[in-house]
Amino acid sequence: MTAQLHAQTILDRLTSSGAPALTVYDGKVNGLPPYVLVYFTVVTAEAELEMGVVDLTFDSDVMVVRAYCHCVATDGRTSRALTNRVRTALLNWQPVIAGRTAWPIRHEDSSMPDRDETTGSDYFDVTDVYRLKTIPS
Numbered sequence: 001m002t003a004q005l006h007a008q009t010i011l012d013r014l015t016s017s018g019a020p021a022l023t024v025y026d027g028k029v030n031g032l033p034p035y036v037l038v039y040f041t042v043v044t045a046e047a048e049l050e051m052g053v054v055d056l057t058f059d060s061d062v063m064v065v066r067a068y069c070h071c072v073a074t075d076g077r078t079s080r081a082l083t084n085r086v087r088t089a090l091l092n093w094q095p096v097i098a099g100r101t102a103w104p105i106r107h108e109d110s111s112m113p114d115r116d117e118t119t120g121s122d123y124f125d126v127t128d129v130y131r132l133k134t135i136p137s
Helices: 003-015 076-090
Strands: 024-026 035-046 060-073 100-102 106-110 114-116 123-136
Touching: 003 024, 003 035, 003 060, 003 076, 003 123, 035 076, 060 076, 076 123
Parallel strands: 024 035
Antiparallel strands: 035 060, 060 123, 100 123, 106 123, 114 123
């Protein structure tokens, strides 16, 4: 199990989520808005705590990946439209990852829109957090 495999599964889903294609960046922006910038955190939780499974070895085999999706545009309307596209692509989707059993992706959190004018242009950033949980199959 690798963090990259889980992250790539989410990135692939976002980039193939309909027309027009979303511009998606993995941790670093290489262009102008509108785009979705995604950061990931990965936690390997103990099975008995996360799933109610008794595991006397106390192995950490539950993988919880959080995708922080920053939907950035030059106006609020477009950033909200990006947020809706990301939600449609990820929410309740149950990915297939080799050697893992995945639960449907859940929405965990949202932030207030952040407006940045420091570049001389308005940038609106709406961030949503999605959670993917997997265990070995």
